[in-house]
Amino acid sequence: MEPESTRRPALEVDGLTKQYKTVLAANQVRFEVWPGEIFALIGPNGAGKTTTIRMISTLLQPTSGDARVDGFSAVQEAARVRERITYLPDEAGAYKNMTGRKYLQFMAALFSNDRAEQKRCVEMAEEICGLGARLKEKISSYSRGMSRKLLLARAVMTRPSLAILDEPTSGLDILNALEIRRMIQGLADEGMAFLISSHNMLEIEYLSDRVGIISKGVLHCVGRPDELKASAGAKNLEEVFEKVVQEYEVR
Amino acid sequence: MKFVNLLKKELRELITLQTVLSLVISMVIFGLLGGTIGSLTDSINEKMGSVAVADLDQSEASAQLLEDIQSAGFEVVALDPEDSEPPVDQAEDYAHSSCLVIPKGFGTALEEGRPAPLEVSSKMAGFSIFSGMDQSASAAADAAVSILSSRLLQEGLTEGMDPVFAVQPLQITETTSANGQTAEISGQVIQSMGMQQGFFIPMVVFIMITFATQLNISAIANEKSDKTLETLLSAPVSRLSVLAAKMCASGLASLAMSAVYMIGLGSYMGGMMGSADLSGDAEAAQSVADAMQKLGLSMSAGQFFLLGVQLFLTILITLAVSMILGALAKDVKSSQGLIAPLMFAAMIPYMVTLFTDISSLPAAVQVLLYLVPFTHTYTASANLLFGNIGVFYLGLAYQAVLLAATLFLAVRIFSSDRIFTMTLQFSGKKKKAAREE
Ligand SMILES: Nc1ncnc2c1ncn2[C@@H]1O[C@H](COP(=O)(O)OP(=O)(O)O)[C@@H](O)[C@H]1O
Numbered sequence: 001m002e003p004e005s006t007r008r009p010a011l012e013v014d015g016l017t018k019q020y021k022t023v024l025a026a027n028q029v030r031f032e033v034w035p036g037e038i039f040a041l042i043g044p045n046g047a048g049k050t051t052t053i054r055m056i057s058t059l060l061q062p063t064s065g066d067a068r069v070d071g072f073s074a075v076q077e078a079a080r081v082r083e084r085i086t087y088l089p090d091e092a093g094a095y096k097n098m099t100g101r102k103y104l105q106f107m108a109a110l111f112s113n114d115r116a117e118q119k120r121c122v123e124m125a126e127e128i129c130g131l132g133a134r135l136k137e138k139i140s141s142y143s144r145g146m147s148r149k150l151l152l153a154r155a156v157m158t159r160p161s162l163a164i165l166d167e168p169t170s171g172l173d174i175l176n177a178l179e180i181r182r183m184i185q186g187l188a189d190e191g192m193a194f195l196i197s198s199h200n201m202l203e204i205e206y207l208s209d210r211v212g213i214i215s216k217g218v219l220h221c222v223g224r225p226d227e228l229k230a231s232a233g234a235k236n237l238e239e240v241f242e243k244v245v246q247e248y249e250v251r
Numbered sequence: 252m253k254f255v256n257l258l259k260k261e262l263r264e265l266i267t268l269q270t271v272l273s274l275v276i277s278m279v280i281f282g283l284l285g286g287t288i289g290s291l292t293d294s295i296n297e298k299m300g301s302v303a304v305a306d307l308d309q310s311e312a313s314a315q316l317l318e319d320i321q322s323a324g325f326e327v328v329a330l331d332p333e334d335s336e337p338p339v340d341q342a343e344d345y346a347h348s349s350c351l352v353i354p355k356g357f358g359t360a361l362e363e364g365r366p367a368p369l370e371v372s373s374k375m376a377g378f379s380i381f382s383g384m385d386q387s388a389s390a391a392a393d394a395a396v397s398i399l400s401s402r403l404l405q406e407g408l409t410e411g412m413d414p415v416f417a418v419q420p421l422q423i424t425e426t427t428s429a430n431g432q433t434a435e436i437s438g439q440v441i442q443s444m445g446m447q448q449g450f451f452i453p454m455v456v457f458i459m460i461t462f463a464t465q466l467n468i469s470a471i472a473n474e475k476s477d478k479t480l481e482t483l484l485s486a487p488v489s490r491l492s493v494l495a496a497k498m499c500a501s502g503l504a505s506l507a508m509s510a511v512y513m514i515g516l517g518s519y520m521g522g523m524m525g526s527a528d529l530s531g532d533a534e535a536a537q538s539v540a541d542a543m544q545k546l547g548l549s550m551s552a553g554q555f556f557l558l559g560v561q562l563f564l565t566i567l568i569t570l571a572v573s574m575i576l577g578a579l580a581k582d583v584k585s586s587q588g589l590i591a592p593l594m595f596a597a598m599i600p601y602m603v604t605l606f607t608d609i610s611s612l613p614a615a616v617q618v619l620l621y622l623v624p625f626t627h628t629y630t631a632s633a634n635l636l637f638g639n640i641g642v643f644y645l646g647l648a649y650q651a652v653l654l655a656a657t658l659f660l661a662v663r664i665f666s667s668d669r670i671f672t673m674t675l676q677f678s679g680k681k682k683k684a685a686r687e688e
């Protein structure tokens with residue numbers, strides 16, 4: 001047996017499977033995300049991205065398989081995993097009657113009982129989200145882009161080992177999407193691991209270090225965008241997706 | 252710490268324009284409901300076709316009295332004066348809970364020019380409108396007085412007749428019995444006192460159930476549609492404290508709202524029962540209180556405690572059930588459909604207990620009604636006051652069991668992924684059904 005490596009993945013997904021009544025939404029999904037890495041699950045709507053992500057976030061019970069965050073099992077040690085991750089659901093909102101700052105304070109208090117630590121989290125989020133004085137206003141007055149920035153700041157302020165973001169840029173205009181991509185990139189450079197999902201394969205190419213192509217619950221291939229493009233002889237990830245899925249269906 | 256944080260957030264979310272608005276709307280509904288009850292009681296008062304009379308005197312004068320009552324439009328049901336059973340009990344066979352008793356010496360008194368005694372005897376078995384509101388006897392007595400006195404005045408005052416006697420030829424005493432005790436007090440007064448307990452408490456309970464359900468279900472539905480629930484449940488807080496914070500907040504808020512209502516309704520009910528309002532007269536109020544006490548119709552501290560326990564159970568059941576229903580809701584819209592069945596479950600027994608005694612209904616209907624936990628709460632105060640302790644405790648036990656079951660289910664749902672999958676399957680089915688159409 002090898003001694004434990006000094007570099008351990010932030011997330012190890014090991015054969016995650018989810019069978020809904022009639023749909024096999026995730027089938028033996030296997031990949032890992034390293035600290036400081038941005039990993040993107042890409043695939044069309046209904047591919048199984050959200051299902052996979054919810055299992056990793058301890059919200060759904062896998063039919064089989066497991067996901068480990070910093071070595072803790074999402075199935076057996078859900079409480080431990082929840083201390084180490086943050087999850088931003090797709091199309092998520094926030095409590096509309098709260099001000100932005102109140103929301104950050106509320107969420108910070110869920111992660112830590114220590115006042116000083118809570119304060120540090122809120123200060124970090126305030127800086128990242130760039131909402132400035134608008135944080136004193138109610139969330140119901142925020143635009144889509146503003147609340148997404150607030151939620152993203154919330155998701156990273158506790159400095160999780162792994163931040164899980166489901167479709168973080170979908171539905172945003174180009175400028176907001178760009179800003180959010182920069183936020184993610186900046187934090188990854190500081191060592192935070194990201195698992196993100198997107199059905200927009202072109203956009204994700206620029207953001208992610210590695211991608212996993214998923215379709216109908218099956219994770220077909222994992223790799224760096226340029227590697228995948230080269231090996232498939234494709235111009236972009238959409239073409240890679242097309243080829244990979246065709247190849248799989250012929251087999 | 253985290254629990255307090257959660258609780259504060261829940262409370263903040265609950266007190267919104269929307270909830271205040273729904274409060275005002277239901278206030279109006281209850282105002283209308285109160286009005287209907289008021290007019291209904293009036294119509295019952297007017298409709299008094301028959302009256303039960305026990306003629307113990309069997310004199311010419313008493314026969315004349317019966318004729319007079321008939322001429323006033325009453326159909327006289329004659330009770331057997333020889334029977335050992337008290338006249339009120341006999342009257343029950345004719346669906347009357349009150350009767351007139353013409354005591355021995357009635358005729359002699361009239362001959363001698365003294366006010367003749369006449370008794371109005373009522374029996375209380377419950378406080379609902381149809382079970383307790385028989386005022387035929389007291390109305391007949393009033394009619395008899397006016398007919399007799401107008402005849403005396405028409406015939407002209409005979410020599411030596413006291414003019415006061417001509418105006419008030421009968422001396423009416425009203426007695427009411429309940430729980431095997433009898434007190435000298437009008438059934439009408441008891442009835443209106445009883446209304447405060449028999450109507451008022453269930454009404455406040457009903458309001459509380461309505462609020463708690465609505466608040467709780469929409470609290471969960473809101474979190475679901477904004478996906479804040481997913482965020483919350485993937486955070487390092489125990490699921491139990493999320494559940495408890497929600498239940499506490501809805502419970503506290505509905506309690507506060509019911510308190511506001513209680514004050515509002517209290518003054519409203521006071522107005523409705525204006526006819527028997529004795530609050531101005533401290534002495535009269537005291538004698539009424541004494542009579543209620545003698546009849547066993549005022550609550551002891553122990554009974555109040557039991558009532559409190561039952562109210563507490565009721566609220567907890569409501570909260571647990573609405574947590575489960577909330578888990579089924581996909582968003583605020585679909586939650587409205589889920590509130591409806593619970594509202595009916597609270598409304599139907601409320602209406603039934605308002606208008607009639609459940610024990611007078613067919614057995615199958617009784618079982619159905621008693622399966623609804625709220626029925627036991629609505630009937631609790633009447634059961635305690637009229638000595639149906641067994642029924643009360645059975646209801647309490649049933650509620651306790653039901654609470655354990657619903658709470659267990661709610662915890663199970665919240666601590667597993669059912670809180671998400673239940674919804675999704677539900678909506679999936681709906682979508683499929685919509686497609687098939
Ligand atoms: N609770 C559920 N019950 C049944 N089927 C579901 C449920 N949730 C998702 N699905 C199905 O599983 C598949 C994958 O869905 P999802 O993980 O949401 O995909 P994605 O996020 O990639 O768009 C879809 O076919 C979807 O209809």
Ligand SMILES: [Mg+2]
Binds near residue numbers: 090
């Ligand atoms: Mg999705």
